Amino acid sequence: MAEPILEVRDLVKHYPLTRGILFKKQIGAVRAVDGVSFALDPGETLGIVGESGCGKSTVAKLVVNLERPTSGVIRYKGEDITRLSGRALKAVRRNIQMVFQDPYTSLNPRMTVGDIIGEPYEIHPEVAPKGDRRRRVRELLDVVGLNPEYINRYPHQFSGGQRQRIGIARGLALRPEIIVADEPVSALDVSVQAQVINLMERLQDEFGLSYIFIAHDLSIVRHISDRVGVMYLGRLAEIGSDAEIYEHPTHPYTQALLSAVPLPDPTAREHRDRIILTGDVPSPANPPSGCRFRTRCWKARERCEVEVPELAVPEAFRGLRGPAAHPSACHFAEERQIVPAGGGGNGEGRDSRRETQ
Ligand SMILES: Nc1ncnc2c1ncn2[C@@H]1O[C@H](COP(=O)(O)OP(=O)(O)OP(=O)(O)O)[C@@H](O)[C@H]1O
Ligand code: SF4
Numbered sequence: 001m002a003e004p005i006l007e008v009r010d011l012v013k014h015y016p017l018t019r020g021i022l023f024k025k026q027i028g029a030v031r032a033v034d035g036v037s038f039a040l041d042p043g044e045t046l047g048i049v050g051e052s053g054c055g056k057s058t059v060a061k062l063v064v065n066l067e068r069p070t071s072g073v074i075r076y077k078g079e080d081i082t083r084l085s086g087r088a089l090k091a092v093r094r095n096i097q098m099v100f101q102d103p104y105t106s107l108n109p110r111m112t113v114g115d116i117i118g119e120p121y122e123i124h125p126e127v128a129p130k131g132d133r134r135r136r137v138r139e140l141l142d143v144v145g146l147n148p149e150y151i152n153r154y155p156h157q158f159s160g161g162q163r164q165r166i167g168i169a170r171g172l173a174l175r176p177e178i179i180v181a182d183e184p185v186s187a188l189d190v191s192v193q194a195q196v197i198n199l200m201e202r203l204q205d206e207f208g209l210s211y212i213f214i215a216h217d218l219s220i221v222r223h224i225s226d227r228v229g230v231m232y233l234g235r236l237a238e239i240g241s242d243a244e245i246y247e248h249p250t251h252p253y254t255q256a257l258l259s260a261v262p263l264p265d266p267t268a269r270e271h272r273d274r275i276i277l278t279g280d281v282p283s284p285a286n287p288p289s290g291c292r293f294r295t296r297c298w299k300a301r302e303r304c305e306v307e308v309p310e311l312a313v314p315e316a317f318r319g320l321r322g323p324a325a326h327p328s329a330c331h332f333a334e335e336r337q338i339v340p341a342g343g344g345g346n347g348e349g350r351d352s353r354r355e356t357q
């Protein structure tokens, strides 16, 4: 098996909670990310899903080095990049780029599209000599399906979907190997979402990119992902291949999320198992002991209060083969089919994708 291009081990990010204005005193910490581990293979798409505030964007910022972790390790091609600085850090950063959530606010309204897409070359002039930058930007516009003649236009002259194409072009400018896309289609209309996702899939094949694709809509993630990780309150609840997570989920939280996915097929909708989650997500400044999901879990027992479930193949499935035997952080993991086979979301995984450009 190929070595992962990216490996994250026990990643932790705590933001200090302070009181006082002049003499700030730390009174606690927001445990935004609290022990996350996963690997990303070359050319793979790992989807990360979970409710608002569970730490998805924080994971993204840590991976692209916009934030430094409190502890844990991020390895890029086997090298720990969390301790790098200066030139070595800059070289790695070039290879791991981010595409942001909101194409309306992430593009500077006073800059032309050409300057926005070419901006990364100011920081990494070695990638494109000054005289060649406009040509490269035109090429990038073409690659993402925009007219190269638009190079002197401003962001407000574009639609939401076009702006996200501009954001993707900027992400590609330095020819990265990994793109971390933080909810890249959440702010777009449903019809445009499919086009942007199809574009990202095409670019992945063309440039051999590896993606971390963040969303809270499980159906969108399924369409593009090879594997999916489900986050809850700063930790991963379950991780597995597309079929393992959607057709053989074993963690109650994943099962609850799946039961809320919109299904286009009325028969599938009728036969779907409905789970209504009660209660709010607890504060990451004061997460529940033991299993973080226990305050909302219908299966919670005493053990869940005192013992943190590790993300591993659960005891009940150890030594077994088959799609239920994948990592799930639950003491009482059980298979429960929520969505009838073949009725999952708005796509049946990567191989069934359609090009609707
Ligand atoms: N700079 C910061 N200082 C303090 N707390 C922060 C900071 N950034 C994020 N948080 C907190 O960390 C937690 C995780 O935030 P994060 O943005 O990673 O969640 P998310 O899963 O991306 O949510 P959403 O779906 O709303 O984008 C939240 O409780 C958030 O309020
Ligand atoms: S460990 Fe317990 S509380 Fe947590 S998901 Fe499993 S059954 Fe529910």
Ligand SMILES: [Mg+2]
Pocket (backbone or CB within 6 Å): 056, 057, 058, 182
């Ligand atoms: Mg976010």
